[in-house]
Amino acid sequence: MTYDIIKASTIFQCKKCGDCCKGYGGTYLTPDDVEAISRFIHTSPDTFIEEYCQISGKRPVIRQNKKGYCIFWDEICTIHPVKPKMCREWPFIRPVLADIRNWEIMAGSCPGIHTDFPDEVIKTIVEDELSKKH
Numbered sequence: 001m002t003y004d005i006i007k008a009s010t011i012f013q014c015k016k017c018g019d020c021c022k023g024y025g026g027t028y029l030t031p032d033d034v035e036a037i038s039r040f041i042h043t044s045p046d047t048f049i050e051e052y053c054q055i056s057g058k059r060p061v062i063r064q065n066k067k068g069y070c071i072f073w074d075e076i077c078t079i080h081p082v083k084p085k086m087c088r089e090w091p092f093i094r095p096v097l098a099d100i101r102n103w104e105i106m107a108g109s110c111p112g113i114h115t116d117f118p119d120e121v122i123k124t125i126v127e128d129e130l131s132k133k134h
């Protein structure tokens with residue numbers, strides 16, 4: 001196989017299983033995320049943080065339900081148009097560039113991630129995807 005034609009969608013296709021919306025240390029929110037989500041659900045940023053978040057290390061994290069899922073997960077992401085930066089970027093995230101072994105580890109909990117490509121190919125795609133989002 002020639003690796004020149006490999007795209008992001010070749011190494012990752014979301015299966016919509018919701019596993020990444022469960023547990024996993026929580027979903028951190030940037031100030032922009034807080035603004036966008038609170039507007040989307042028609043509340044104020046302060047009320048949103050109070051009612052939908054908990055604070056972890058001074059940053060807001062979306063609360064989880066009793067089953068350990070993000071409270072916005074209901075067989076789909078119910079805030080998909082404004083989902084947090086962390087969710088939008090997955091799995092093309094900086095820790096993969098810092099250590100490619102993170103791709104393998106992430107694949108262990110995300111059935112959409114494919115690992116059968118050379119490390120350099122995966123890193124190049126992750127770099128490209130990150131550059132598109134910043």
Ligand code: SF4
Pocket residue numbers: 013014015016017018019020021090109110111112113
């Ligand atoms: S765990 Fe992976 S495949 Fe499943 S919903 Fe999350 S990103 Fe998609």
Ligand code: SF4
Pocket residue numbers: 020021022027062070071072073074076077078079080083084087
């Ligand atoms: S905001 Fe959406 S994509 Fe992100 S963890 Fe919650 S349900 Fe999943």
